[in-house]
Amino acid sequence: MELTAATTVRKPVAEVFAFWRDLQNLPTFMGHLKEIRTTGGRTSHWVADAPFGQNVEWDAEITDEVPAEKIAWRSTGDADVPNAGTVRFVPAPDGESTEVHVGLVYEIPGGAIGKAVAQYFGEEPHQQLDDDLRxxxxxxxxxxxxxxxxxxxxxxxxxxxxxxxxxxxxxxELEKGPDA
Amino acid sequence: MRANTWAGRNKVEVRDVPDPKILNNRDAIVRITSTAICGSDLHLVNGYVPTMQDGDVMGHEFMGEVVEVAPGVAPDRLRVGDRVVVPFPIACGACAACAAGLYSCCENTNPNAGIAEKMFGHPVAGIFGYSHLTGGFAGGQAQYARVPFADVGPLKIESDLTDEQVLFLSDILPTGYMGADMCDIRPSDVVAVWGAGPVGQFAMDSARVLGAAEVIAIDKEPYRLRMAAQAGHTPVNFEEVDVRSRLLELTGGRGPDKCIDAVGLEATHGSPHISAYDRVKQAVRSETDRPHALRQAIMSCRSGGVVSVIGVYGGLIDKFPAGAWMNRSLTLRTGQCHVHRYMKPLLERIERGEIDPTRIITHTLSLNEAERGFEMFKNKQDNCEKVVLKP
Incomplete structure (x- = not known):
């Protein structure tokens, strides 16, 4: 499954790039990500929500990086759902904003996991990525x-x-938080 | 606290709900001293805006005293004890829309932007007490309200003007003013305003303040037309005369130079057949909005004129007179009001005595009487023009 989405952020390219490059920031806005731990200069460990309160975990590495221009990564090892992503940062025509273009690829396996993943993304998988970028x-x-x-x-x-x-x-309600 | 809530179609109910709390770093909590019922609240109650839920706190016109401020609000912007009027759209002040002064199209304040995007193509700002489509924010027909981005929206009132003089800076005065502002009024202009409700009255006053030669008020309620006439505008009752003919008569056959639709999606029409056509289509949901006022404004407007739309539309309309619009070089301008843009200059006009917002208030009730207020306003009982509620 391939997903693409884009947004424009009214901040300079360097700042927008730096925020994304610090991968530990991603769970603050990506709906299904619980945690990303940096394990080396280019490697990281990702933890995501899965249906029925389960977690899905995998290791990832940055495969390509051009400062203030792009970051590409992919999962390594035997991830349950092998995935890869690219994000490109492009100065917007207004001279002060940054266009952020994201592409994600998930290799959805067969069997129960594949079914659960498909269900998780629902009928409109791009919607989740749109909301993440918002x-x-x-x-x-x-x-x-x-x-x-x-x-x-x-x-x-x-x-x-x-x-x-x-x-x-x-x-x-406030005390119980989101899991109530 | 006590709050007026949506309780299903055609029903509001004042209930006990929890007091608001700080949820974001730039929130403030305001103790409300005055709030009002807006014509657009009727669209919610009448069931024409989707995504309302039982228990939603209503109200987007309110003012009061700041009682709590989150740490992200700089003290030079807002402090506990400040007296403020709160604009109905919630705006972040940082996105491209806000930077362009398009505060009601703020790109960041609607947590349900995805839903708004499905309906409107692109998302719109969060609005207090105005459905989950515009964010699911509790409204201001209550004793207290949480105000997000409190360092961007609220206007401090530092003079001794009464609540009644400044309350309508929250919505209807800027909305009416923007209707006139979008007309680019010139001294020779005759401006016709459809709808002599609160927003229409303020659109008329604003057109006059901006220098229009004559302002015409179109409505069917004699008391509303009388109110407009008392303010110096020329009344036209669409149940008694053919609007287009009367407008031609009043303008030497030219038609009004600028037309303002201050009615929106629940318009009625002088002809029962036309009214019934749209009412039925709306009832079966094959069109969501009844656009009589808009159609008539387009057909009546002088060639090359401006049709300015501040009445609320929510969805789709039928029989849009695209031919008249295109062939006669009309300009159609519209928007939910960018209140933040107009609050300060309008406050100054109130201070200078150029506009008197209190002239439209016909009823002041306690918050606990909100249900009666809605009933009177909706059914135009007791010559009801504007209801102010005191929590």
Whole structure:
């Protein structure tokens, strides 16, 4: 499965590139990513949510990197869902913003895992990536992911539909957090 | 706290809900001193805006006192104790839309942007108390509200103007003003305004302030037309006369130079047949909006004129007079109001006495009477023009 998406961030290319290159930032805005740990200059360990409260983990390495221009990576070893990605950073015509073009490739296996992955992405797999990039833009332009009373848990907004009513959270709800 | 909530189609209910809390780093909590019912709240209650949920706190016109500020708000922008009017669109101040002054199209403040994008092609800003499509933010018909990006939106009121004088800076005064602003009014212009509700009245006053030669008010409610006439505008009752003929008469056969649609998606029409056609299409959802006012504005406008749309549309319309629009070189301009752009200059106009926003207030009720307020406003009982609620 191949997914592409793009956004424009009103920040200079160097800053946008640096934020993405620090891979540990990715889980702050990517809906399904729980954690990325940098394990070397070009290697990292990724942990993602999977259906039924399971985690999927894999190692990844950066295969190509041109500062302020692009980053490419792929999973290594026997990942459950082998995947690869590229992100390109292009100065926007306005002279102050950066276009971010992302391409992801997932090799969806057969069997139960493949089925679960397909289900996870749902009917519109590109939507998740679009939402991820929207939050990436929010974090860079405003400092954090925006929350509302209807969608209080930031990057989990889409999973929460239909949402809780647009009325303030109770102390109990706030304490329990997104997993309540 | 007490809050007025959406309780299903045609039903609002004042309930006890939790007090708002800080959720983001640039939030503030405002203790509300005055709030109001907007015509667009009726679209929500009447069921024409999708993604409302039982329990949603309504209201997007409010003001009050800052009682809590998150650490990300610089003290020179906002402090506890400040008296503020809050603009209805939530804007980040940092994205390309905000930088261009298009605050109601802010690219960052709608957590449900993906849904808005499906309906509108591109997402729109978050709005207080205005469905999950615009973010799922609790509204301001309540005792307290959480205000995100509190360092961008709220306007501090440092003079001793009353709540009633400044409350409408939150929405309807800037909305009406933007309707006139989009008309690029010249001193020779005759401006016709469809709808003599609160926004229409302010569009008329604004057209006058911006120098229009004459302003015409089109509505069917005698009391609303009287209110417009008292403010110096020329009334036309669309149930009594043929609007286009009357407009031609009033303009020496030219038609109004500039036309403002301050009605939007729930328009009614003087002809019961035309009204019924759209009402039925809307009921079976084969069109979502009833565009009589817009159609008539386009057909009436002088060639080369501007049709400025500030009435709310939510979806699709039928029988759009594209031929008239194209062949007669009309310009169609529109937008949810970019309130932030207009608040300060309009506050100055209020201070100078050029605009008196209080002239439209007909009812002041307690928040607990919100249900009655909605009923009166919706059914135009007791000559209801604008309801202010006191929490």
């Amino acid at each position: 939050r990436f833009k929010q974090v860079l332009e405003t400092g954090e992911v925006v929350r509302s009373d209807g969608a209080p848990w930031g990057k989990r907004a889409r999973e929460e539909f239909p949402q809780r009513p647009a009325q303030p959270l109770s102390d109990a």
